[in-house]
Amino acid sequence: MNLRLVRDRAARRGFQALTVLCCVLVLPILGGLAIRSGPVLKTQPLWRVLFSSDWSPTQGQFGLLPFLAGTVYVTLLAMLIAVPVSLLTAIFLSEYASRRVCRCVLPLVDVLSGIPSVIYGVWGTLLIVPAVSALAGLGGSYSSGYCLLSGALVLSVMVCPFIIHVAREVLAAVPRGVREASLSLGAGKWQTVKRVVLRRAFPGIVAAVVLGLSRAFGETIAVLMVVGNVPVVPRSLFDPAYPLPALLANNYGEMMSVPLYDSALLFAALALLVMVVAFNLAAKAVLGLARSEAA
Amino acid sequence: MNGTHLQVRNLSVWYGDRRVLRDVTLDIPDRRITAIIGPSGCGKTTLLKCLNRLLETGEDVRVQGQVLVDGEDIYAPRVEVTHIRRKMGLLSQKPQVLPMSIYENVAYGPRIHGERRRRELDRIVEHYLKVASLWDEVRDRLHGPAASLSIGQQQRLCLARGLAVGPEIILGDEPTSALDPRASQNVEQRLGELKRDYTIILVTHILRQARRIADHVIFLYLGEVIEHGPLKEVFGNPRHDLTRRYVEGEIS
Amino acid sequence: MKSGRMDLRGLEETVMRGLMWLALCLVAGSLLLIVAVIAIRGLPSLSLAMLTQTPRGGYYLGKEGGILNAIVGSLYLGAAATGVALAIGLPVVLYINLYARSSGLTARMVRFSMDVLWGIPSIVYGAFGFIVMTAVGLRASLGAAIVTVSLFELPIMVRAMDEVLRLVPREIGEASASLGATRLETAWRVIVRQAMPGLITATLVAFGRGIGDTAAVLFTAGFTDRIPTSPGQPAATLPLAIFFQLGTPFPEVQGRAYAAAAVLTFLVLGVSLLARFFAGRFARNTVK
Numbered sequence: 025m026n027l028r029l030v031r032d033r034a035a036r037r038g039f040q041a042l043t044v045l046c047c048v049l050v051l052p053i054l055g056g057l058a059i060r061s062g063p064v065l066k067t068q069p070l071w072r073v074l075f076s077s078d079w080s081p082t083q084g085q086f087g088l089l090p091f092l093a094g095t096v097y098v099t100l101l102a103m104l105i106a107v108p109v110s111l112l113t114a115i116f117l118s119e120y121a122s123r124r125v126c127r128c129v130l131p132l133v134d135v136l137s138g139i140p141s142v143i144y145g146v147w148g149t150l151l152i153v154p155a156v157s158a159l160a161g162l163g164g165s166y167s168s169g170y171c172l173l174s175g176a177l178v179l180s181v182m183v184c185p186f187i188i189h190v191a192r193e194v195l196a197a198v199p200r201g202v203r204e205a206s207l208s209l210g211a212g213k214w215q216t217v218k219r220v221v222l223r224r225a226f227p228g229i230v231a232a233v234v235l236g237l238s239r240a241f242g243e244t245i246a247v248l249m250v251v252g253n254v255p256v257v258p259r260s261l262f263d264p265a266y267p268l269p270a271l272l273a274n275n276y277g278e279m280m281s282v283p284l285y286d287s288a289l290l291f292a293a294l295a296l297l298v299m300v301v302a303f304n305l306a307a308k309a310v311l312g313l314a315r316s317e318a319a
Numbered sequence: 320m321n322g323t324h325l326q327v328r329n330l331s332v333w334y335g336d337r338r339v340l341r342d343v344t345l346d347i348p349d350r351r352i353t354a355i356i357g358p359s360g361c362g363k364t365t366l367l368k369c370l371n372r373l374l375e376t377g378e379d380v381r382v383q384g385q386v387l388v389d390g391e392d393i394y395a396p397r398v399e400v401t402h403i404r405r406k407m408g409l410l411s412q413k414p415q416v417l418p419m420s421i422y423e424n425v426a427y428g429p430r431i432h433g434e435r436r437r438r439e440l441d442r443i444v445e446h447y448l449k450v451a452s453l454w455d456e457v458r459d460r461l462h463g464p465a466a467s468l469s470i471g472q473q474q475r476l477c478l479a480r481g482l483a484v485g486p487e488i489i490l491g492d493e494p495t496s497a498l499d500p501r502a503s504q505n506v507e508q509r510l511g512e513l514k515r516d517y518t519i520i521l522v523t524h525i526l527r528q529a530r531r532i533a534d535h536v537i538f539l540y541l542g543e544v545i546e547h548g549p550l551k552e553v554f555g556n557p558r559h560d561l562t563r564r565y566v567e568g569e570i571s
Numbered sequence: 572m573k574s575g576r577m578d579l580r581g582l583e584e585t586v587m588r589g590l591m592w593l594a595l596c597l598v599a600g601s602l603l604l605i606v607a608v609i610a611i612r613g614l615p616s617l618s619l620a621m622l623t624q625t626p627r628g629g630y631y632l633g634k635e636g637g638i639l640n641a642i643v644g645s646l647y648l649g650a651a652a653t654g655v656a657l658a659i660g661l662p663v664v665l666y667i668n669l670y671a672r673s674s675g676l677t678a679r680m681v682r683f684s685m686d687v688l689w690g691i692p693s694i695v696y697g698a699f700g701f702i703v704m705t706a707v708g709l710r711a712s713l714g715a716a717i718v719t720v721s722l723f724e725l726p727i728m729v730r731a732m733d734e735v736l737r738l739v740p741r742e743i744g745e746a747s748a749s750l751g752a753t754r755l756e757t758a759w760r761v762i763v764r765q766a767m768p769g770l771i772t773a774t775l776v777a778f779g780r781g782i783g784d785t786a787a788v789l790f791t792a793g794f795t796d797r798i799p800t801s802p803g804q805p806a807a808t809l810p811l812a813i814f815f816q817l818g819t820p821f822p823e824v825q826g827r828a829y830a831a832a833a834v835l836t837f838l839v840l841g842v843s844l845l846a847r848f849f850a851g852r853f854a855r856n857t858v859k
Contacts, residue, residue: 028431029399032753039666043677046663046729047684049722053691056702112587112594120591129599131847136602138776138843139836140783142810146817146832147605150612181601188598214584235690242692244786245814269694269786276701276790293698297691304690308683373745379672405751415746418765418858427760428750466858477746484750 054297061291064284073291079255086288088295093257094172094265095296098247099240101176101261102183106240107233110184114191114232119217137185145249148178153250160262167262168252175251175265179240187236194228194311195221231307238303242296244269268292323349324487324518325370330384332365332374332542339365341542343384347535352510352519354533354550356526358570362542363522367490370520371407372400405432408481410494414473416465417480421457424465424476428484443483451479451509471502478509489513491521495528507532526566530554538562606836613833616826622834626796636796638831641812643798645835648716648808649782653728655721656781657774660728665758668736669744682733689726694786696723701790711793714802719791720781728777735769736762743858765857768849775846779839785810809835 064073064086076087113133117126156177157169198221206216222229252264253274272289325347332340339362347353355363368374369386372393385392393403405428417424425444426434434440444461448454453475457468465476474494481489491510495503510519511532523529529536529550536554537547538561546553546562557563564570624637667678700719709715739762747757763770785808793805794815809831816828 028433028753028756029401032755035662035755036670039662039670042659043663043666043671043681046659046725047677047680049725050684050687050691053695053699056699056706057695060702109594109597112591113598116591116595120588129595132599132602134847135840135843136598136605138779138783138839139602139605140785140810140839142783142785142813143605143609143832143836143839146813146829147608149817150608150829151604181605184598184601212580212584214587215580238690242690242694244692244694245810249814249817269692272694272698273786273789276697290698290702293695297695300690300692300695301687304686308686371749373749401751401753404749407749409746409749411742411746413742415740415742416858417743417746417761427747428752431750431752431756431760464857481750490749 050301054294057290057294057297061287061294064287064291067284073288074295077257081282081285081288084284086284086291088268088288088292090255090257091266091268091271091292092295094251095241095267095269097172097258098175098179098251098265098267099237101172102179102240103233103237105176106180106183106187106236109180110187110236111191111229113184114188114195115217115222117188118192118195119213119221133185133188136181137189141182141243141246142249144178144182144246148174148246148250152177156262165262168264170250170252170264171262172251172258172265173261175247175267178246178250179243182243182246183236183240186239187232190232190235191229194225194232197228198224227310227313231311234303234307234310238300238307241303242269242300244273248273268296272296323347324389325520326385326387327366327370328385328387330366330369330382330386332362332369332383333381335379339542340369343544345537345544345547347518347520349518350514350516351534352514352521352532353535353537354529355520355522355537355539356524356529356565357539358565359524361539363524363539364492366539367492367520367522370488370490371404371409373404373409405484406486407488407490408478408484408486410474410477410481410489410491412493413497414470414477414494416468416473416476419465420462421465421468421476422461425480425483428480432484444479447479447483448476450482450513451475452505453479469502471498471505474498474502474506475509478506482513486517488518488520491519491523493522493524496524503528526568538565540565606840609829609832609836612826613829613831613836616830617833618830621827621830625798638807638809638812638827638834640796640798641807641809641831642834644713644792644806645782645809645838647713647799648720648788648792648806649778651713651717651802652720652724652781653774653778655717656724656728656777659721660725660732661763661770664729664732664736665762668733668739669754669758669762681729685726685729685733688722689730692786693723693784694789696720697787697790700787704791711791711805712803713792713799713806716788716792716806716808717802719787720784723784723787724777724781727780728773731773731776732766732770735766735773738769739765740858768857772846772850775842775849779842779846782808782842783810783835783839785814789814809838 067084073086073088074092075089077089078085078087079090117129152174153169156171156174157167160167202220202224203216206220247267248270251267251270253266253270254264255266258265272293275289323346327343327345330340330343331338343366355366357363365374369382374380374382382394386394388403388406417427422444425447426440429440429443445454448457453472456472465473468476495506498506513519521533533550536550538545538553540561546557546559553562554566557566621637622642623639625640626636663681667681671677696719700715704711704715743761743765744757747761788808788811792808792811794807794811795805799806813828813831813835816824816831819825
């Protein structure tokens, strides 16, 4: 047997091993976090950790509710802003825009999605925070500007390119013939988009939105820098909030010094992981379903 | 008919549940051009790909029976496939140059088989480019990208590349179908010259081409060999009604 | 009556078109606004000293020094993590596209797993890196950060490269195989060459994401004013430098955070432009 074949066989083994590694990589992450979050779950039941709003680590109380609420509020608000803007942009790019406009705009969208989140955070503190503070002043209330609304605005700018990207692909996958059929019946352009294209692309669009949602859910630094970080459930747009990822990022330094603190934080990481992965899988399933229907 | 290097015994192939080849048994004559003809979708290309095991068995593909090259069954387990493929050069429908220069395309095969000497590689490249009658057209741009050649030149480059590994057999899968008439003629001429030294098997759907260059014909219909034999017999005096109707153009 | 309906339809068309333009301007405008704000606030504080010096004593109170430590740290981290991710990712992508059947079970499992990993927020990678670090008794260091960031880059890279390799025509591989090449030879000498521009793009994209990420290195890199000389030492990175400097109450230091932000932005924009340059390009020998 010659050297070439030995080499080929060895490479195959090596490649195979790496492939297996890649297939199971999520298990140690999941397992590690689960094991380390065990201790806190031993002292208090799961529902209490998730739904109690009593967060006082020094007293051994680890209620994550304010943080969960913060995450959910910021994310939903951001999606409320981002979804219409991104979908309209995606529809424009795939249905209306000339090739030249696409060539100008698509790179911009790509660049926007490549900007590091800390830069979004800096931008937020420089521009969004004062603007929101002024807005609150106009409404007759005081806000430092470090609040729910600022977090949501920054976050919405971050997820837009993301949703646009997926939604555009979904729209592009709608066969040309479908549009032509509708147009040849005398339907207008928007009519065609609304009644035919969007209907056909609906599952894919949902998936795009859910993927964006899960991205927003886990975003840490940019939101952390503008959202205020006060562990109470926010009551208005101008109240500060404290999302889960921010909790993790802010407290890594001291988590070893308080008993069970690290366990509680790693449980928060686990919760974040599980939720985001669930969103992603759901979106993927919808996309897969839509694709198999289209085929 | 003289001896044979290449025998097919009871070969059947399934794609999923679909059986695309049924119990094919053939001896391919040496140093002749054998044309595989038949309507499209009848399994011509599948048969050809079986001959050098480019059709790998996998989840969707099942192969039964034997393909014997010099008496060795290439579908036997543990057989080492690279030296078998080396015995056969392949010309595909669309010429497929490799992403490298003209020179490197031809030198690729000898290189992977261990030829390192620069001089020898130069000699091989020149020799086989001449055999494929491409040398004069490319001698000044040997190190330019192969993808910049015309499609007819690319097919001749593929021929030179295939010959450079020293095969005994040339497999052609409709090698002229993407070429214009002049380029086709050029490739046909090369094949005509090469049959002195090589066994050539050609899939074609052009009956006139088979008539022009083949010595031996295999007629496949829906995965079955209906008839095979010397050109004159199959075309001049078909034994089977289906063959007659096919060569007379009634079915296509 | 009929014309009324038509008018309504025309009106709807116009309104929707207007809204789309508005949305487009918002998206494009926010990008310009980000770059403009960062440039306007960052460039005035940017000086040669900032790029060529490490922090001196009292730097974080507004005294002399620069962010060279963070720039070099980011480049070390980005390069090493991308290298690790490439060394794992490229073989895997080659395996699922050339060795296993591209639509087979193994390939599907890898793609599924990469989708899952891709969705995991970087802060969770950071937390995981931290667990591993403490479990094996390491301290926060360049090495720990490299492991964490390479994990974070891996799915980004694999997914991008998979897209690239799926576009390589099967016949190119068959042409090489029919000459008696082994799979490894085909993969390495033919397929990788054919896909080279796309693979470079994928690598650059992963690199850009790697150097830009904060949350994954927050727990794992440590932070130091010195330039690391071995993987065992703590390291600073640009995002961390921005984050920490912004947290101080001194305007001079905050100004430097803006300057560092400008440096990071231009670095990432540069990488992303470079990636685009390769993406739209064929290598000299690429077969179309």
